[in-house]
Amino acid sequence: MKINLIKNKHCRSFFLLPIDAHKVLQDCGWLFEAEQRISPNVVTFLEQALSLLKQESHRSLDVYRSDDIKMNVYYDDSHLIEEIYIRLYGERNYAFLREVLVSTELKQAYGAAVFDPNHTLNSRQPA
Numbered sequence: 756m757k758i759n760l761i762k763n764k765h766c767r768s769f770f771l772l773p774i775d776a777h778k779v780l781q782d783c784g785w786l787f788e789a790e791q792r793i794s795p796n797v798v799t800f801l802e803q804a805l806s807l808l809k810q811e812s813h814r815s816l817d818v819y820r821s822d823d824i825k826m827n828v829y830y831d832d833s834h835l836i837e838e839i840y841i842r843l844y845g846e847r848n849y850a851f852l853r854e855v856l857v858s859t860e861l862k863q864a865y866g867a868a869v870f871d872p873n874h875t876l877n878s879r880q881p882a
C-alpha cells in the first residue's frame with residue numbers, strides 16, 4: 756500500500772510523553788525531560804487505532820504513516836520510548852485523532868500523557 760501524505764500548509768502537532776515529563780520551550784523548539792518512559796505497547800495501540808503503517812526504522816526512531824498522519828517514535832539508548840510526535844495534515848480526522856489521544860487508556864495502560872503545544876501557547880492545556 757502506497758502512502759501519500761497530504762502536503763498542505765495546515766498541520767497539527769501532538770506529543771505523547773511520559774506522565775512525569777517536564778516541558779520547556781526554547782528558541783529551537785520544545786525540550787522534554789522525564790525519568791519514566793512510555794510503554795512500548797502504545798505503538799501497537801496507535802498503529803491499530805489510527806491505521807498506521809511502519810515506513811522507516813532506525814536505531815533511535817521509527818516512522819509510521821497513513822494518508823494524513825505521520826507519527827515518529829523516539830527511543831533512548833536503551834531502546835525505550837522517550838516521546839512520540841504525531842502530525843495531522845488537514846482537518847479530516849482531527850476529531851477522531853483527538854478522541855484517540857485523550858482516551859484514558861493512554862495514561863492508565865501506557866503511561867503516556869498528551870501534550871498539545873498549540874493549546875499551551877494559547878495558555879490552555881487539555882486534561
